[in-house]
Amino acid sequence: MSELPSALASWTPDQIAAGERWVETWRLAGQDLERIRRLELRKLDTYRTIEMLCGPRDYTRAPRAPQPTSGLVEQQHWFMKAHTREPAR
Numbered sequence: 001m002s003e004l005p006s007a008l009a010s011w012t013p014d015q016i017a018a019g020e021r022w023v024e025t026w027r028l029a030g031q032d033l034e035r036i037r038r039l040e041l042r043k044l045d046t047y048r049t050i051e052m053l054c055g056p057r058d059y060t061r062a063p064r065a066p067q068p069t070s071g072l073v074e075q076q077h078w079f080m081k082a083h084t085r086e087p088a089r
Helices: 013-043 046-054 072-084
Strands: none
Touching: none
């Protein structure tokens, strides 16, 4: 282990108690802030957020509208098709 003194070695007992209260306060606040963040994310309007980031456009119509699927179903179809093929000789 290091022989350097602790960064808290010069703190008084009152300063240590205040530091512990500060840590506990932020631990509790962190839980509340995380709850608020999750609530705000659930209420987020995706189209409005994209508009704020990229400018006003109609993101509900092609070509900017999201695709109905991610393409994973089609990818799995092609993987199964390749898997069931006869191996090359």
